[in-house]
Amino acid sequence: MTVTGSRHVGSALDRVDAVEKVTGRARYAYDNAPAGLVHAVPVQATIARGEILEVDVDAILKRPGVVAAIWHGNAPRLPSADEELAVLQSRRVAYRGQYVAVVVAETLEDARNAARLLRVEYAAEEHDVELRADHPRMYRPERVNAGYATDTEDGDPDAALASAPVVVDAVYSTPAEHNNPMEPHATIAEWDGDGLTVHEPTQGASSLRASLGSLFGMPPAHVRVVSPYVGGGFGAKLKILPHVVIAALAAKQVGRPVKLAVTRRQMFAVTGYRTPTIQRVRLGAEAGGRLVAITHDVYEQTSIVAEFAEQAAVPSRMMYAAPHRRTTHRLVRLDVPTPSYMRGPGETPGMFALESAMDELAIACGVDPVELRVRNEPETDPESGLPFSSRNLVACLREGARRFGWAGRDPEPGVRRGGRLLVGTGVAASTYPAYRAPSSASARAEPDGRFTVRLAAADIGTGARTILAQIAADTLRTSPGLVVVELGDSALPSAVVAGGSMGSASWGTAVVRACEALRDRLEAAGGAVPPGGLEATADTTQEVRAQEPFARHAFGAQFAEVGVDADTGETRVLRLLGVFAAGRILNPTTARSQFIGGMTMGLSMALLEESIMDREFGDYLNHDLAQYHIAGCADVRDVQAFWVEEDDSHLNPMGSKGIGEIGIVGTAAAIANAVHHATGVRIRDLPIRMDKLVR
Amino acid sequence: MKGDANTTYDDAAPAPITVDLQLSVNDQLYPVTVDTRETLLDTLRGRLDLTGAKKGCDHGQCGACTVLVDGRRVVSCLTLTVSVDDRTITTVEGLGSGGALHPLQKAFIDHDALQCGFCTPGQLCSAAGVLAEAAAGWPSLVTPRSPPGAGPEAAGCSHDPAAPPHDPAARALPDGPPEPVRLGEEEIRERMSGNLCRCGAYPGIVAAIAEVAR
Ligand code: FES
Ligand code: FES
Numbered sequence: 001m002t003v004t005g006s007r008h009v010g011s012a013l014d015r016v017d018a019v020e021k022v023t024g025r026a027r028y029a030y031d032n033a034p035a036g037l038v039h040a041v042p043v044q045a046t047i048a049r050g051e052i053l054e055v056d057v058d059a060i061l062k063r064p065g066v067v068a069a070i071w072h073g074n075a076p077r078l079p080s081a082d083e084e085l086a087v088l089q090s091r092r093v094a095y096r097g098q099y100v101a102v103v104v105a106e107t108l109e110d111a112r113n114a115a116r117l118l119r120v121e122y123a124a125e126e127h128d129v130e131l132r133a134d135h136p137r138m139y140r141p142e143r144v145n146a147g148y149a150t151d152t153e154d155g156d157p158d159a160a161l162a163s164a165p166v167v168v169d170a171v172y173s174t175p176a177e178h179n180n181p182m183e184p185h186a187t188i189a190e191w192d193g194d195g196l197t198v199h200e201p202t203q204g205a206s207s208l209r210a211s212l213g214s215l216f217g218m219p220p221a222h223v224r225v226v227s228p229y230v231g232g233g234f235g236a237k238l239k240i241l242p243h244v245v246i247a248a249l250a251a252k253q254v255g256r257p258v259k260l261a262v263t264r265r266q267m268f269a270v271t272g273y274r275t276p277t278i279q280r281v282r283l284g285a286e287a288g289g290r291l292v293a294i295t296h297d298v299y300e301q302t303s304i305v306a307e308f309a310e311q312a313a314v315p316s317r318m319m320y321a322a323p324h325r326r327t328t329h330r331l332v333r334l335d336v337p338t339p340s341y342m343r344g345p346g347e348t349p350g351m352f353a354l355e356s357a358m359d360e361l362a363i364a365c366g367v368d369p370v371e372l373r374v375r376n377e378p379e380t381d382p383e384s385g386l387p388f389s390s391r392n393l394v395a396c397l398r399e400g401a402r403r404f405g406w407a408g409r410d411p412e413p414g415v416r417r418g419g420r421l422l423v424g425t426g427v428a429a430s431t432y433p434a435y436r437a438p439s440s441a442s443a444r445a446e447p448d449g450r451f452t453v454r455l456a457a458a459d460i461g462t463g464a465r466t467i468l469a470q471i472a473a474d475t476l477r478t479s480p481g482l483v484v485v486e487l488g489d490s491a492l493p494s495a496v497v498a499g500g501s502m503g504s505a506s507w508g509t510a511v512v513r514a515c516e517a518l519r520d521r522l523e524a525a526g527g528a529v530p531p532g533g534l535e536a537t538a539d540t541t542q543e544v545r546a547q548e549p550f551a552r553h554a555f556g557a558q559f560a561e562v563g564v565d566a567d568t569g570e571t572r573v574l575r576l577l578g579v580f581a582a583g584r585i586l587n588p589t590t591a592r593s594q595f596i597g598g599m600t601m602g603l604s605m606a607l608l609e610e611s612i613m614d615r616e617f618g619d620y621l622n623h624d625l626a627q628y629h630i631a632g633c634a635d636v637r638d639v640q641a642f643w644v645e646e647d648d649s650h651l652n653p654m655g656s657k658g659i660g661e662i663g664i665v666g667t668a669a670a671i672a673n674a675v676h677h678a679t680g681v682r683i684r685d686l687p688i689r690m691d692k693l694v695r
Numbered sequence: 696m697k698g699d700a701n702t703t704y705d706d707a708a709p710a711p712i713t714v715d716l717q718l719s720v721n722d723q724l725y726p727v728t729v730d731t732r733e734t735l736l737d738t739l740r741g742r743l744d745l746t747g748a749k750k751g752c753d754h755g756q757c758g759a760c761t762v763l764v765d766g767r768r769v770v771s772c773l774t775l776t777v778s779v780d781d782r783t784i785t786t787v788e789g790l791g792s793g794g795a796l797h798p799l800q801k802a803f804i805d806h807d808a809l810q811c812g813f814c815t816p817g818q819l820c821s822a823a824g825v826l827a828e829a830a831a832g833w834p835s836l837v838t839p840r841s842p843p844g845a846g847p848e849a850a851g852c853s854h855d856p857a858a859p860p861h862d863p864a865a866r867a868l869p870d871g872p873p874e875p876v877r878l879g880e881e882e883i884r885e886r887m888s889g890n891l892c893r894c895g896a897y898p899g900i901v902a903a904i905a906e907v908a909r
Contacts, residue, residue: 014804018803018809021815022804022812023747023787024745024787028749064711108741109732109733113732180893182751182813182814182892183749184750229811231811231812231813232893264751264754460811461813593896597896598895624752624756625751625754631895633884633888633901639898
């Protein structure tokens, strides 16, 4: 496979939509206001399990401005829907916060007030919302997220552990965490005859269109999803969510465009979150640190209405060379909101466990933690036996150690003081698969020398618009300033979601192929663009399916320095430095921002983030941004991202690997390892709170 | 739990109360009729089609809705529109002048201080407020205090355990107008902490503001 020439790819072009964003002109979904719109405010269940007996619709319809109040008793029936999406289709309540009704009114104030006053009667049942590894209803899901096998076993890990000179055996846990993109979910739904148009911030306009089509029993061509700007997603806007269905149902019922904004507080129950995890990791090693066995057993929750099995043990299958390995995933269905994708599902919590365990092993063996990882570098993918298309973890570790000033680190924990602070450093590795999926694109030349590239991709803040313009410019041998990229609309050529860090690789391939086809047409036309313009399209289904078998992954090494207040236990991350090997970096400006953004979310995960389940009421208690803390400006001091050059011709025409998720993977472990180095206290249960350090 | 309701209400349903106002936004006068329950954020976005200010939480917890009222930053989601009819409001749409970007807007682009852009209007208005507050000498929690012993907090430590010790002589004469606060990175981080950015653009935001503050 050839890697395209690179005049513009790899250059630090400013974000092409930056001016729109800094002037407030960028229109996000909720910024639209079609004529005649009404406001919908959903009502959420106040019990965690049971039945809705009655909703007092009549009383609420008498309130000022109220246009409709819809619940199971009077909702239009959906032809088919999975349980999570069968909104207002049943009396059952499967979790607290599930939508049970929606009020539609002329103004937002009227709708909000009416929704607050709507009387809903329930028959509550006993609920069970507590994840325990020994829960009697733990079961083995058929597969885990992204299609991975639930369990794997190679060799005889139990025997290998029994005879290993050094064993680490520990349980790590991560709490429920909520994505909380700054833009809450919002839908504007409008029917026009048989057709439905929704403005919705989504990570995948094509797939949302398909989901809506099948839900409402109509061809996808009758649905249009418009989503030019998305205020962050981090997985929360990847798949269709129930509020979109409610908005569409309500719009159908009242025959007017409906605007529905999910509030920040509502989001905690209805827009997905990362499942809490309980993970047992066992490492068996020779005295010098060479691994002989890895086992990684994961326990997680899902909801009654949908299964989401986070693949947390999957990275332990390919990270290190250990001949004996076992990984398992178990789930329990609880009366809780449905968990879903959150930045780096699988790798993020899984690598917290594995990389914490590696640090414990380094200490047990008396080997430097950087060196330990180098010693366990596999030749080929331990899981599949396939060669890696490229694997530069060692280069990341070495380069990171150099930049960070790792050499000469005293491994002794709890001995460095700077004033009131106990200071320590830690390292962890990161990894994320380099996926690619079929997409299509069109490219068009205008007689005035400008080009337009179209595809239903999403720029959720990643810089997709910018890098696709760079890719197109190189393929068309023009400048990015002459290329307009249109995306975020399901009417454009169908494209895969912005998820799994596969956007650039997937869309970029389609854009290269469409531009190549256009170039051929231009050459055939003698270089002159006819007055009506010239256009070409491409679909990469064949190309992607035919790709050679390789183990394709990005890698990284993260280094952290922390200061822990010796009296209060307050932990501050003084420095965070990551070095990544992710193929060719398409735009150093937007790439650096993405790496740093991921690391910042990892810092946030390490120290702050935790959704606390209220056992009594089955509710995530701290359901707003005052109580669910994410890193603020003062928490983030010195975060730096670098990369090592990788020339990998087995990926895609750009030679790129995805970078949206790897930044968060490994960060929490690096920080927890640094906290141990600083204090001698090993925190195996995130987040690293003061009360866990001061005992 | 039978018969449990989300809440209770009385059946009397008073009609919403509306008020006619003149709002001054970005040097333009807007005559509007608003519901007395309406927030400035909803009025700007819903009635004036100024959708730059964003609703990230509607509870004063994220800063996405930050605008300037008489030059000072406020969270417009916690500001009732009826309370600002005689004030001067500036939103992100009004930061630049004559079609040119405000220096902060330009610096945000130069430092890639944004990703999804959703928090950006709030960050920019907040940053403009910070520049004015610092110029007026308003201290923050991390501003070196002077004179020593003046305030209740003067003897305490910074909330930041890693911060250098205060230099009591660094700022402000005992009498006379306060000296402007120098906006170093720590000052900026502290003052900008009411504006959350889930994309993690903080390093770029701090660098951009520092550049303009210089
Ligand atoms: S929307 Fe006003 S502070 Fe969040
Ligand atoms: S740029 Fe996305 S939240 Fe700040």
